[in-house]
Amino acid sequence: MSATTLTRSQLASRHRADALDARIEQDPAAFRMLSGDRPTGALHVGHYFGSLHNRVRLQDAGIDLFVVIADYQAMTDRVVPPDLPDLVAGLVADYLAIGIDPRRSTIFAHSQIAALNQLLLPFLGLVSVAEIGRNPTVKDEISAAGLATVSGLMFTYPVHQAADILFCHANLVPVGLDQLPHLEITRTVARRFNERYSPGRPYFREPEALLSAAPLLLGTDGQKMSKSRNNSIPLRASADETARLLGKAKTDAEKVISFEPQRRPEVANLLSLTALCRGSTPEEVADEIGNRGAAALKAAAIDAVNERFAEVRARRAELAADPGYLRTVLAAGNERATAIADDTLRAVRELMNQRY
Numbered sequence: 001m002s003a004t005t006l007t008r009s010q011l012a013s014r015h016r017a018d019a020l021d022a023r024i025e026q027d028p029a030a031f032r033m034l035s036g037d038r039p040t041g042a043l044h045v046g047h048y049f050g051s052l053h054n055r056v057r058l059q060d061a062g063i064d065l066f067v068v069i070a071d072y073q074a075m076t077d078r079v080v081p082p083d084l085p086d087l088v089a090g091l092v093a094d095y096l097a098i099g100i101d102p103r104r105s106t107i108f109a110h111s112q113i114a115a116l117n118q119l120l121l122p123f124l125g126l127v128s129v130a131e132i133g134r135n136p137t138v139k140d141e142i143s144a145a146g147l148a149t150v151s152g153l154m155f156t157y158p159v160h161q162a163a164d165i166l167f168c169h170a171n172l173v174p175v176g177l178d179q180l181p182h183l184e185i186t187r188t189v190a191r192r193f194n195e196r197y198s199p200g201r202p203y204f205r206e207p208e209a210l211l212s213a214a215p216l217l218l219g220t221d222g223q224k225m226s227k228s229r230n231n232s233i234p235l236r237a238s239a240d241e242t243a244r245l246l247g248k249a250k251t252d253a254e255k256v257i258s259f260e261p262q263r264r265p266e267v268a269n270l271l272s273l274t275a276l277c278r279g280s281t282p283e284e285v286a287d288e289i290g291n292r293g294a295a296a297l298k299a300a301a302i303d304a305v306n307e308r309f310a311e312v313r314a315r316r317a318e319l320a321a322d323p324g325y326l327r328t329v330l331a332a333g334n335e336r337a338t339a340i341a342d343d344t345l346r347a348v349r350e351l352m353n354q355r356y
């Protein structure tokens with residue numbers, strides 16, 4: 001999916017997101033926000049501009065934020081990595097380094113929240129196999145992973161994601177474009193649950209996507225930037241690593257640098273990345289580089305990323321040196337999420353007439 005070819009439903013979501021921003025500013029307390037990531041590797045600049053910066057921005061605007069570490073989802077397309085605990089701690093460190101504040105926000109791992117996982121069962125009863133099978137993001141992931149067989153966990157993880165969101169009654173989900181199909185499933189689950197089990201008095205809210213205004217960033221190979229595709233710039237990369245990674249980014253041989261996302265997607269991507277880091281526009285960056293070609297563009301991108309993330313990287317290094325603290329933060333988040341999930345499951349059982 002390229003940054004410039006939005007489908008109609010994506011465009012509609014983006015318009016909705018603009019209107020949403022205005023409502024958030026007026027009444028932040030009306031919102032609870034949930035978003036999250038798989039513990040499959042270091043968070044990267046694509047995550048940052050696609051979703052993470054929105055989480056921090058809205059947390060700081062006064063919205064209650066929940067962040068799920070999706071450790072079951074991490075097992076949809078791979079075996080359990082032996083270093084899973086380190087990957088989870090690494091995510092917590094990334095979150096804190098970018099400014100998620102554990103005193104105001106709740107960071108938890110979904111495997112630790114028993115009642116959240118149990119919600120998957122009633123939710124699976126609300127969607128058809130055909131609906132699940134149409135999910136384009138799941139299809140992409142299956143083909144990207146080159147899986148010979150597709151597990152039930154892989155096939156149904158968008159429904160599990162509905163449990164991640166609905167257990168805490170989140171109504172706002174800051175995500176990248178690729179997550180919109182999952183959010184649609186969550187909305188469907190909420191709506192059908194209400195229709196079937198709580199008519200006239202909706203129990204679940206239908207959450208809304210909050211899309212970032214930033215374009216979807218591509219990886220250094222021109223494909224979707226992804227932790228598992230080895231084409232990303234990790235937030236925590238050193239300045240030298242950043243230089244090495246961006247140094248090998250795909251570009252083209254035209255000397256004059258121009259912002260033409262359709263014709264020159266890789267060049268446009270480096271321009272977007274540089275502009276996002278600097279808070280300027282890709283066109284401005286292109287003008288500045290002029291006819292100095294891809295080498296000058298890469299040098300500008302490297303400087304921009306290194307400057308933008310210097311402070312985050314320093315903070316992250318400090319946090320990584322204190323694993324005990326990271327564990328405490330996660331334990332507190334798990335405890336808070338568990339209390340909420342227990343309440344939700346109790347209410348769901350009541351509504352489903354499971355009173356024995």
Ligand code: TRP
Pocket residue numbers: 034035036037038068070073161164165173175179
């Ligand atoms: N599917 C998301 C990803 O691959 C991670 C995720 C899990 C998520 N549960 C979520 C995102 C709930 C938003 C809301 O990155």
